[in-house]
Amino acid sequence: MxxxxxxxxxxxxxxxxxxxxxxxxxxxxxxxxxxxxxxxxxxxxxxxxxxxxxxxxxxxxxxxxxxxxxxxxxxxxxxxxxxxxxxxxxRLQHNFINSFTHELKTPVTSLKLFLETFLKHDIPRTDQITYIRYMLQDVGRLSDNISRILNLARIESKSYAGAFVDSDMVQLVKDFITENHHLFEGCQIEIHDPDDAPFTYTVNVPLFEMFLINIFTNAIKYNTSRTPRIDIVFERQKQRLAVHFRDNGIGIPKTEIKRIFKKFYQVGRSDDMTAKGSGLGLYLVQNIARLHKGRVIASSDGPGEGAVFTLLLPRRR
Known part of the structure; x- marks a missing residue:
């Protein structure tokens, strides 16, 4: 046959x-x-x-x-x-179901194990605190995955909340990092604004924060360095505004760069690079950029050389 x-x-x-x-x-x-x-x-x-x-x-x-x-x-x-x-x-949906099932099952199994341990044994307070921290991390993973699915449904149906308002994007990024510093502990984030002038654009603040959380999470998740680093560079070009997010992660193969923004797509599995997550993060990033009349492009010198994600927005006259 x-x-x-x-x-x-x-x-x-x-x-x-x-x-x-x-x-x-x-x-x-x-x-x-x-x-x-x-x-x-x-x-x-x-x-x-x-x-x-x-x-x-x-x-x-x-x-x-x-x-x-x-x-x-x-x-x-x-x-x-x-x-x-x-x-x-x-095929992409099949891969998504497999990986997403793993992303849900792993923290649930871990939570069940810790709860059974609490139920069956008397544990010292110090160990309890350690286990509770692990449990909170698992709950965070579950919450992130569920939020991505819900956010994807809202964006595709255009039922997202919030209005588009003129905002200083540099200050917006700084405020976001300050308010969510607990999510990026151990990560070095630097903001570079050469002109030190307002970088104003009309944005939907909740959507832009969703954009940032996905960019940052992606940079940290696909990183094997002791200290993950993200450099954010604001650049004013003639016809557009550019925001570059440069990381020191595992990089992206040249053959994968054009595919990573597709729905459910994950970088292929290999010996030094394993597909992680749900394959929705960068798809959300690109869709949020399009809702702001812009787009995101990616570049990398290859595996182990980090990656740069650039948000390009049309400059208003």
Missing amino acids: KHTRWFYHPLFVFIFSILALVLSLFLSIYWYTKASKNLETIARKFNIDPQQVLKSETWMVILVLSILVGIILIGIFAIFVYSQKTVQLY
Whole structure:
């Protein structure tokens, strides 16, 4: 059975269909041309003007056949592309379910173990505090995963709360880091604003904070350094504003850079890089940027060289 499976591959079916259609067109034209020549011979035999026997319509018929076959080919190609995208989306969803199940099951199992330990044993106060901290970390992981799913649903349905207001983005980032410093303990975050001038843009503050939490979490999660570092650089360009988030993490392979913003997509598993999370963080980041009329681009010198995520926003006149 394994030797016959290639007959059912979409690519083989697509190529076979095109070849069959092109061959049909060729045979039809060949048959029509030959039939026209036979009719012309018969017309001359009986002293009939050949122009009256389909001669003038030959190329018109060929042209119409070619156009119809072209339309059919375009339809087949569209169906093929759609089917391939559907298969790819199915695979991404399958990977998401597997990884997200792991992300939920691991902290739940850990919490259950700690609670059973509290129930069965008398534990010294110092050990209790240690275990409680572990439990809070697991609860935080669960909360983050659930929040991402809920936020994704809100953004895709455009039912997010809050208005777009003019804000100094430098100060907004500083306030966010100050208010959430407990989430980034052990991480060094530096803000660089060369002009020391207001970096004003119209933003939805809750959405932009969601953008920042995903960028920071991604930089810390995919990092093997003793001290994760994030450098935030604000740059004023002629036509746009740019905010660069540079980290010292594990980097991104060149072949993966264009795919990392896709829904459910995770960097492929390898010996030195394991897929983590749900595959929704950067998808949320890109969608939030688009809601602000901008986009996010990524760059990296390769595995082990860190990564740079740049938010590009149109500059107002």
